[in-house]
Amino acid sequence: MDKIFALVDCNNFYVSCERVFDFTLRDRPVVVLSNNDGLVIARSNEAKALGFKMGDAVFQMHDLIKEHQVAVMSSNYAFYYDLCDRVREVLSHFSPRIEKYSIDECFLDLSGIAKEELEDYGRRIKAKVEKWTGIPVSVGIGATKCLAKLANKLAKKSVKARGVLDVYKSPHLEKALEATDVGDLWGVGQAYEGMLKSNGINNALEFRNAPDHWVRSRMTVVGARIQSELKGVSCIGLEEIPPLQKMVGTAQGFGMLIDTLEELKEAAATYANKEAIKLRKQKQCVKELVVWVQTNSFGRDPQYGNKAEIVFPVATNDPSLIIKKVVNAVEMLYKKGYRYKRIGLNATKLELENCVQEHLFVKPEDTKRQNLLRVVDQLNEVSGAGTIRTASVVIDARWMTRFSKQSPHYTTKVKDIPIARVG
DNA sequence: TCTGGGGTCCTAGGACCC
DNA sequence: TCTGGGGTCCTAGGACCC
DSSP: OOOOEEEEEETTHHHHHHHHHOGGGTTSOEEEEOGGGOBEEEEOHHHHHHTOOTTOBGGGOHHHHHHTTOEEEEOOHHHHHHHHHHHHHHHTTTOSOEEEEETTEEEEEOTTSOGGGHHHHHHHHHHHHHHHHOOOEEEEEESSHHHHHHHHHHHHHOTTTTTEEEOTTOTTHHHHHHTSBGGGSTTOOHHHHHHHHHTTOOBHHHHHHSOHHHHHHHHHHHHHHHHHHHTTOOOSOOOSSOOOOSOEEEEEEEEEEEOSHHHHHHHHHHHHHHHHHHHHHTTEEEEEEEEEEEEOTTSSSOOOEEEEEEEEEEEEOOHHHHHHHHHHHHHHHOOTTOOEEEEEEEEEEEEEGGGOOOOTTSOOOOHHHHHHHHHHHHHHHHHOTTSSOOTTOOSOOTTSOOOTTOOOOTTTSSSOOOOOOOO
């Protein structure tokens, strides 16, 4: 049986989330900001029309914001993840085989649905998600993931498509390819776009028709796969079960520059705790961890950055062990006379919690401690992060990342959950 | 004053082994 | 002077994604 893929993509996802509960944000330009309220990372259509770009620095946009009364929001990831789950729940009614591709995109396997019913099916998906969650989506359908992506992009752009485009065995496929800039292809970034265009390949049709060996030699197997997919040969499968993560990192810029060792250690402990929580959530343990510190590379201050590698004798996800080692490392890395902007942690060697290699000279972690940590996790899950925590971890400090214009935690607190009325 | 934070995959080249 | 060949593992760097 031929494969059929759909890509369902939430439109301007973070902005759409904010609009679900705050009606005053509808029909006016809205932007959502990165950590520390630094960059624009999501824009409503109205904001796009005003010229806001992804990655614009907010401090350069003040005039435009004032002039057009643009609503400016800090990001609220806990809330976005929650709405993301709701969208996926609705999608699961339309296909048992789903890949959660990113916070705002899902691939669905629609194999078996009759060709002539595909577009209508797409429209039903779109309507139901919007009615049940309040989030507008676009749907692209094709014989491969690349083609579904491409169809999705066109569905967003084209007024005629009204948010749904099916290019599966379509007589208009070539037209769709021709209308797609080569730089808009999934897997073609800035570098490849430049290379392709300087070789006279400007759209997806020209890319599909380029000699295979040339594409392979200039863009490795990655490019070759994209090309095959455009020809309708599926070589990127649906990943229903996410593969185990190979790296787990935590890195956040501070809300201000830190110059004392005391505060840097406090931040280190707090980030190490976050890292431990991430590991525990995935049931993984860290064997090797890289810790780095960095001054503000945009500033005119003297610059310094350095990193240290921690090897745990036995892989662990116990916050107190990780915190201790990370704080020690930061003591070594710290140099007086610099102002630090960020700390990063990156667990590069991981082991599954239930098959950690034991060390000859170290006692295996005692199960009492494991049980205690599990209870702490559960409490924090129910009552909010930080309810119970190691003493060195702070929840309120002047160096913390800023989210000064954050919306209320509409759906992610136990108390005061408002009900959304949609449709 | 203010410039994100996660991730993945692929390849080439070096070290090392037989 | 000639300077194997095949295999594995690791790392750094470059490309990409959202």
